Amino acid sequence: MSRPVTLFTGQWADLKLEDLCKKARDFGFDGLELACWGDHFEVDKALSDDGYCQRKRDLLEKYDLQVFAISNHLVGQAVLDKIDLRHKSILPAYVWGDGQPEGVNHRAAEEMKNTARAARKLGVSVVNGFTGSSIWHLTYDFPPTPKSMIDDGFQLLADRWNPILDVFQECGVKFALEVHPTEIAFDIYTAERSLQVLDRREEFGFNFDPSHLIWQGVDPVEFIRSFPDRIYHAHMKDAKVTLNGKSGILSSHLSFGDSRRGWDFRSVGRGGVQFEDIIRALNHIKYEGPLSIEWEDSGMDREHGAREACQYVKNVDFKPSGRAFDAAFSD
Template identity: 75%
Template sequence: MARPVTLFTGQWADLPFEELGRMTREFGYDGNELACWGDHFDVAKANSDPGYCAAKREQLDRYGLQCHAISNHLVGQAVCDIVDERHKSILPAHVWGDGKPDGVNKRAAEEMKATARAAQKFGIGVVNGFTGSSIWHLLYSFPPVPESMIEAGFQQFADRWNPILDVFAECGVRFALEVHPTEIAFDIHTARRALDAIGNREEFGFNFDPSHLIWQGIDPVEFIREFPDRIYHVHIKDAIVTLNGRSGILASHLNFGDPRRGWDFRSPGRGGVNFEEIVRALNFAKYQGPLSVEWEDSGMERTQGAREACEMLRKLDFSPSNVAFDAAFDR
């Protein structure tokens, strides 16, 4: 049986969910992965208003939409990050507060605990998000970076996220890190190290997104093969490398959408990701969760991209075979 095809609402948070819900159904999706910003999913209301979750479910039901995950990337980013003025634009006012970094880190951690409780009340088993990282800026080892500084970064991640994950465990909810530059895990080796840092606890896994891997030169299929039991959710997003001898893979301080960049995101099916092989790898890993389109393409109109991506996935996704192709020869 084909997996549910959903649309992540994070890139559509400028629209009220009532409007986006109608559009999601018109595009042909089975449901939404709700972002915890805009009016799409409100963590505070879910925890304080006894009727909020039922009302949100009724809103989804009105358009025949499922929901398998909620996402709180923006707040999660501030748990481990070295907080600066950039974070003010992505954080809720009550998390940003007076902007003093230590307080922001602590409030972000509390908000992620609240997100686990909200997911439980909403009947959702997965929260997607980011962790942030205190050591991302040490990526290029000059001045030379002693291993002790990297170890301290992973230890800080464990110290800050284990108490959050304790609440996830209490709520029966799993956290799925979207492995991504600026997070504690951004490739296969750092993902393994992050798991080791927290003792491989089951509450922590991954929101697999191939677009963040392919431009780094990492085969997304190898990530699935390395962590088959930790793929808790899947984003369908594409990217393309456009190196031309003038730009570099580090993007030259050029923003997304600038044609001079060495790589950029693309609407699914219009970049370099081999989604056919990803579906096969997910089948082998026995992943049965949703395929959630995270649409990001600065050069394409988003409603066309979202509709096209849904149609592509309908054609591409398939169930694994339950019989060997040559089984008839045994008769």
């Protein structure tokens, strides 16, 4: 049986969930990865209303859709970040509060604990998301950065996320960090260091997403090979490097969709990601979870793109072989 192909709802949060369910079923998806914003999945309501999670499941079942994970990227970002006005637009009002940074960090951490509790009530075992980073602004080492500042940034990951992960452990839920620029882990080396500082606790792993690796020059297949026991969820998302001698991979302070950028996201199969190699690598580590399409392409109609991407992923996925091709020649 092929892996289920799901649609991450984060880029569709302007639609009511039922409206999106109708579209997703028509597009050919097997399920949804529910974002914790819009009306798709609301953590506070999941915990305060005993019937909320069952109503969500009933709605999905009405359209023959499954759910394997929920995602709370936006709140997770505020756990480690140095808070500024940008965060107000992505956080629930009750997490933003008065906007004082220390309070925002604290409320974001509490909301991530509640997200684990809400996931348990919904009956899913994975929460995808971000951690944020207090040291992302130090990525380019000038003025020269004392090693202690980087050490402190990773220690802050342990200090703030271990209590959150304790709740994940209690709930039997795993947190899957989407390795991504602006997070504490954005490539293979920083992902490994994050695991180390958290004592490699089982509750912490990764939501594999090749689109955030390829433009950095990181091989997505090498990421899978580096963390075979920590790929808890997989996004199917594409990106394309478009360097023309005028721009670089730092994007020139140009918005997504601007043709002058040195790279941008593309609909699945229309960028530089080699998805067949990724499927082979996922087969090798025996990943059996969903292939979740996070559709982002500023140059394409999203409904066209989602339908096309769903079929593309179903076509490119395949089961591993159960036997060696030359087994017939053995004694």
